[in-house]
Amino acid sequence: MGQHSENISKSKLWGGGGSPFRISYGKQWMWMFLVSDALTFGSLLTAYGFARHSADSWPIGEETFNAMPFLGNGYPLLYVALMTFILIVSSVTMVLAVEAGHRKDKKGVAKWLLLTVVGGVFFVSSQAWEWYHFIHGTHYGSVLTAEGWAVVEYLNGGKDLILKFGKGVIVDGATAQSLFDGATATMQGANLIENEYAPEVPQYANFFFFITGFHGFHVFSGVVFNLIVYINVVRGVYDERGHFEMVEKVGLYWHFVDLVWVFVFTFFYLV
Amino acid sequence: MERDDLINDHEYSLLANHDEEHGKAIRKKIWQVTLILTIITVVEVSTGAFIKQYYDGIANDYWWLIKWSFIILTIVKAGYIVLVFMHLGDERKNFKWVILGPYLLFIAYLIFICLSEAADYLSPMIDVISP
Numbered sequence: 139m140g141q142h143s144e145n146i147s148k149s150k151l152w153g154g155g156g157s158p159f160r161i162s163y164g165k166q167w168m169w170m171f172l173v174s175d176a177l178t179f180g181s182l183l184t185a186y187g188f189a190r191h192s193a194d195s196w197p198i199g200e201e202t203f204n205a206m207p208f209l210g211n212g213y214p215l216l217y218v219a220l221m222t223f224i225l226i227v228s229s230v231t232m233v234l235a236v237e238a239g240h241r242k243d244k245k246g247v248a249k250w251l252l253l254t255v256v257g258g259v260f261f262v263s264s265q266a267w268e269w270y271h272f273i274h275g276t277h278y279g280s281v282l283t284a285e286g287w288a289v290v291e292y293l294n295g296g297k298d299l300i301l302k303f304g305k306g307v308i309v310d311g312a313t314a315q316s317l318f319d320g321a322t323a324t325m326q327g328a329n330l331i332e333n334e335y336a337p338e339v340p341q342y343a344n345f346f347f348f349i350t351g352f353h354g355f356h357v358f359s360g361v362v363f364n365l366i367v368y369i370n371v372v373r374g375v376y377d378e379r380g381h382f383e384m385v386e387k388v389g390l391y392w393h394f395v396d397l398v399w400v401f402v403f404t405f406f407y408l409v
Numbered sequence: 410m411e412r413d414d415l416i417n418d419h420e421y422s423l424l425a426n427h428d429e430e431h432g433k434a435i436r437k438k439i440w441q442v443t444l445i446l447t448i449i450t451v452v453e454v455s456t457g458a459f460i461k462q463y464y465d466g467i468a469n470d471y472w473w474l475i476k477w478s479f480i481i482l483t484i485v486k487a488g489y490i491v492l493v494f495m496h497l498g499d500e501r502k503n504f505k506w507v508i509l510g511p512y513l514l515f516i517a518y519l520i521f522i523c524l525s526e527a528a529d530y531l532s533p534m535i536d537v538i539s540p
Contacts, residue, residue, distance in 0.1 A: 159504040162421040166504075173512050180516045184523045191527035198462055219454040226450065230443045233494050237435050240427045306463030381422040386496075393494045397487055404483040408457045409476050 168387045172394045175356075179398045182352065183405055186345045195304055197336040199407040201289075205271055211291075215407055221264045222403050225357075228257025229396040232364075236389045239382025244371060247385055251368045254392065258361040265354045272346065275327030280334040282323035285309075287337040290318070304336075346406070353402055356395050363388045442493045449482050 151158050159166060190196050200214035207217065231253040238246030278290035281301075288301035288309070299318060300310045309317065325334045333343035367388050376382045427435075456479075462472050469475075492498035497505055 157421065159507070160421060160501055161504060165421075169504075169508055173508060176512060177515060180512075181519065184516075184519045187520065188523040188527045191524050200457055214458055215454055219450065222450055223447065226443070226446050229490065229494055230439060233439050234436065237432055237439065240425055241429060241432050242426060303466075305466050305468070306461060307466040381426060383422040383425070386425070390495055393490055396494075397490045400483055400486050400490065404453070404479050408453055408479050 162383060164383065164387050165390070168390045172390065175394065176398075179349075179352070179401070182349050183401060186349060186405065189339075189341050189345065193339045193341075195336075196339060197304070197342055199409075201302070202272075202335045203268070203407060207267055211276065217264070218268070218403065218407050221261055221268075222399065224257050224264075225261050225396050225399050228254045228261070229393050231257065232389045232392045236382075236386050239376070239385045242377070242382070244374070244377055247376075247382055248368065248371050251364060251371060251385065255361055255364050255368060258357055258364065258392075262354060262357050262361065265350060265357070269347075269350075272343075273327050273329065275334050279324055279326035280337055281318060281321035281325075282337070283317040283321050285317060287325075288317070289334065349402060349406065353395070353398055356398070360388070360392050360395050363391060438493065442489050446486055446489060449486055453479060453482055 146160075151160075157163070157166065203218055204214045205211050205217065206213045231250045235247050235250035235254060238250060276289065276291070278292065280287050280289050283301065286303060288303045291300050291302060292298065293300055293310075298310060299314050300308055301314045301317060302308050325332055325337055327334060328343040328346075330344055330347065332340050336342040367384055370376060370384065371382070376384060456475060460469070460472075460475055462469055497508065
């Protein structure tokens, strides 16, 4: 981007008649919007950190999110890693669209932008599936035993009962069976009041719904913006204008959505 | 109504156009960054899959190391996205500071105050309420 390395004297730069940042109005205010949006996401994630640090225990991401579509359980974090990868790739196709725009290569822009939309749609659909799975819960839910809440699971084709008490404590065999038989309460799935993944920290599900939901809505909006710009590209609107800056502006928004997900992925799933 | 913003835009927007040769160098950089981001994600996920936070109720003594490496890798990823994909690295220095300076200041303070309040104040309270 050649124009940014230009040498301009300070008096000329701040002397009026042009942007001292040497950047267009639209791009500058897209950045300003993104800063404010980043503060919102930053606050949400910090609130999540506040709740997590003040709670006695917290569910482990790879135990809660271990399902794959069509394959069932036992794949810790694999699907969400795939979702993350798809979102990163859609960010890459977006920069390629911007780069093609700087060469006024209309066909290139259209191709990469369409691929970006496809990646975004895949991500939003995956999130819908993950929400469905999270709300619906595992097959057997959680039970309140004499030793506290435990997630119920059956190994070896439904024969061997195991109870997962969190912090990696797993009970099996006859002990598990007697604890299971003496259970006084059960919980299945997740909602805003209770969740089977962490019966003692109900706010866990609230944070999951709020943060991934807010992010998911951003992805959805991004897909809509990209689609509108794609239609404009195909109709030749930007050829007429002489530059494809609109692609760059929606691109900034799209990369921001990817950027937020990088942090959500780390703090909600990995750590 | 005539849109004056579009007219002002043209000067800067047209300057951003480049030729095929320049484009080649930019595309090469994009693919390099893609590779780096992919490798970091694979490393993160496999670390998370093989190293556990708890082994049978006993906390992993080295989990803090894993946790911090996750956080550092995430910041590296974020840096590549913001500086290369969003081209902030190519903008003028004054603009970089306008975007990053206030944000980092606010967030650093927010993280500090929330996490220290949570750990030092709230958790002893919870212990009292539900022993």
